[in-house]
Amino acid sequence: MKRKWFSLSPLLLFLVLYLATSLIAGDFYKVPISVAFLVSAVYAIAISPGSLADRIETFSKGAGSTQMMLMLWIFILAGAFAGSARAMGAVDATVSLTLSALPASLLLPSVFLASCFISLAIGTSCGTIAALTPVAVGIAQQTGTDLPLMCAIVVGGAFFGDNLSFISDTTIIATQTQGCRMSDKFRTNFRLVLPVAIAVVILYYFIGRDLTAPQNIPTVEWWKVLPYVTVIVLAVLGMNVTVVLLIGVALTGIVGVWDSSYDLWGWAASLSSGMMGMSELIIVTLLAAGMLAMIKSNGGIDYIIYLLTRRISSARGAELSVAGLVALIDICTANNTVTLITAGPIAHNISRKFNLDPRRMASILDTASCSIQGLLPYGAQVLIAAGLAGEAIGLTVSPSDIIRHLYYPMGLGVIVILSILLRKK
Numbered sequence: 001m002k003r004k005w006f007s008l009s010p011l012l013l014f015l016v017l018y019l020a021t022s023l024i025a026g027d028f029y030k031v032p033i034s035v036a037f038l039v040s041a042v043y044a045i046a047i048s049p050g051s052l053a054d055r056i057e058t059f060s061k062g063a064g065s066t067q068m069m070l071m072l073w074i075f076i077l078a079g080a081f082a083g084s085a086r087a088m089g090a091v092d093a094t095v096s097l098t099l100s101a102l103p104a105s106l107l108l109p110s111v112f113l114a115s116c117f118i119s120l121a122i123g124t125s126c127g128t129i130a131a132l133t134p135v136a137v138g139i140a141q142q143t144g145t146d147l148p149l150m151c152a153i154v155v156g157g158a159f160f161g162d163n164l165s166f167i168s169d170t171t172i173i174a175t176q177t178q179g180c181r182m183s184d185k186f187r188t189n190f191r192l193v194l195p196v197a198i199a200v201v202i203l204y205y206f207i208g209r210d211l212t213a214p215q216n217i218p219t220v221e222w223w224k225v226l227p228y229v230t231v232i233v234l235a236v237l238g239m240n241v242t243v244v245l246l247i248g249v250a251l252t253g254i255v256g257v258w259d260s261s262y263d264l265w266g267w268a269a270s271l272s273s274g275m276m277g278m279s280e281l282i283i284v285t286l287l288a289a290g291m292l293a294m295i296k297s298n299g300g301i302d303y304i305i306y307l308l309t310r311r312i313s314s315a316r317g318a319e320l321s322v323a324g325l326v327a328l329i330d331i332c333t334a335n336n337t338v339t340l341i342t343a344g345p346i347a348h349n350i351s352r353k354f355n356l357d358p359r360r361m362a363s364i365l366d367t368a369s370c371s372i373q374g375l376l377p378y379g380a381q382v383l384i385a386a387g388l389a390g391e392a393i394g395l396t397v398s399p400s401d402i403i404r405h406l407y408y409p410m411g412l413g414v415i416v417i418l419s420i421l422l423r424k425k
Helices: 002-007 009-025 033-047 052-063 066-087 090-101 107-122 125-143 147-164 169-178 182-208 222-236 241-258 264-276 279-297 300-309 315-333 336-353 358-374 380-393 399-403 407-421
Strands: none
Touching (some): 002 009, 009 279, 033 052, 033 279, 066 107, 066 169, 066 222, 066 241, 066 264, 066 279, 090 107, 090 222, 107 125, 107 147, 107 222, 125 380, 147 169, 147 182, 147 358, 147 380, 147 399, 169 182, 169 336, 169 358, 182 358, 222 241, 241 264, 279 300, 279 336, 300 315, 315 336, 358 407, 380 399
């Protein structure tokens, strides 16, 4: 029993290191997660039994498993696509097209839907917030809308895409760790979150129905949106995600060179920049996978499953335990990607034990992590929104003020719990 408790100490060490350095630095967003994982991974190897060569081999096999390698390939291709699309101006074009296409009388719902569409297209909540927050701040200033409310609308919509997009790292991790197709998880997940999205759109309509539309929306360059639309359509149709991303990368090159947004060398540079932008995520994934392999070989994963399920006799209880585990880890790390990397393999084992649908488990993992992450005042997404808004107006915007208006992440948490409690046998 003591040995199994001790085998979990690398995970506990990571949580302590991350929390301690975050509190010392005073900034949860800029803390080097990779360093905390490196120290914990080295510690995991050091405390494990057996020869050093055997321990390193166990670590390497966990980090370099087929599942992990596929995940890394997807990360690399997603980074290349995002980098080349951003360099050709596709983000700005998508923002302009979305804002200009939506009815002027539905301003607040339009901003939310714009954030939903952009995040679904580019697969990153932080990128969506960075792209749309300056526009949203200008809208708030022109219409007299409460600034924290407008920031919260953007953040909430950004988590819609972060939860559903085929190129979102959380979607990739959730599906790969549970062994299901992205298209299947998308359909299961969409049915779960659609009622929340509809309710939030209606709520924003009543809050802002007396507002007027902004002026001077940039000219729409619709052709620059084609790579995003193509990626979404092909992914929904069930095409292999690596093929989808390769087609998206090729389209960004074709459109960008034709539009003179960059030449071939500029396109290559944007691909390189996008791939390098995924470097820390790749490093964290490798270190986390290796560390979890060491914990598993020492019996730690089985012990966690035992602790979570020893008083559970139903699928409902198993799903609640997974949702609770996700919430706890995300509160500690303030990073839903790290949370899913850590909780995903454990959830997969629990899912197999209780014969749960992997599509549903992937959906619960992703949705629960997005809900908790969206409500953390020290989470990256809220901090980015508050920082950009404060920079735009020259004043300090409190993350806590934004949290009060984050109705979509709140709704995600409620719907996850209800879907578990009311699930059919």
